[in-house]
Amino acid sequence: MMTTLQETCPLCAVCKQQPIPAFMATLTARSLLCAENAPLIFDRERLDTRNDYDVRHGVFRAPVIGTYMFFATPTAQAGDAFHTTILNNLLTEEIGLLFGNNGQTEWSNDSTTIVVQLVAGDDVWLACNMPSTITG
Template sequence: MKSVLLFLILTNIPASLQSSYNDNLSDILSRLEKLEKDNREKDSVISFLLEKTKYCPTSYIGSDNGTIQHSKKAISNPISTGLLPAFHARLSRDLTNIGTGQPIVFDLETLDTTNSYEPSDGIFTVPMNGVYVFYWNLLTNQASGMDTTLMSTHGPLGFGFVSHAENYENGGNLIIAKLTSGTHVWVKKADKYGDFLHERFSTFSGYLIQETD
């Protein structure tokens, strides 16, 4: 097609100008070929990035079929900050009306060394490959024993339980897991039982203990 276009143009201009036009058109065609090559390379990079990010979803479907949207703040680079990932958060008020499968949003963040925990939705985004420790503690009242799950992008990491008591009762768990960068981690209510969490004593925290490849 390019050669046909060049032929048609050259047959309709004076012979004295053909050399100049030929040089200009060759230059234009060369630039077009370079742009096409650059676009192919960009398409390849975009496809690679999409493939890498498809395993880091930004929403979750709970067992009650309610969608929880995740709005993540920018994660700091641990190398640039000089700090290893660590976070701690708790409830700022008593939590009630907790749906089955609903994430427990610990909305009062007191520590976040790499800006990786989002207090608006309770989700920690792993900033670097490594082995992490997570701990969550819940305080319920006499009517609200609760079964919970530490969830991740790729499935459950562990389970916790608070039993019924005559007054208040603590419960949770400590989990150690090897995770990859971009993985989301959060605590959710696992079943229909339990509908109260006390604010000051219900916490969620985690930290890196070893970086991996």
């Protein structure tokens, strides 16, 4: 049955020989200052099954058309704030927002999960939409 399916669908998005696209990235610095509209670069790969996440620029590039799920949890220490957005291709294409406010007396964080349809070559990344300090 699988052979027949492969023969009738030779251009399937994820073929049996390729691993499913997945990545996990973290910060190596204890604290990261991020300017307005600047990418939030998680510079340490913990997992990248197809080398689709670029640690130099903090961008994930979709290798195939499909439905993708992204999860992010920025953290700030007491007194710091972050306002970040998850972007698809352009600064104007926001697909998620994460906030940690000033004036906190303890650590703050925010988490979100985004499910989005992408085509091959789409870029997804986090950017700060105001000057921010990310601690983890």
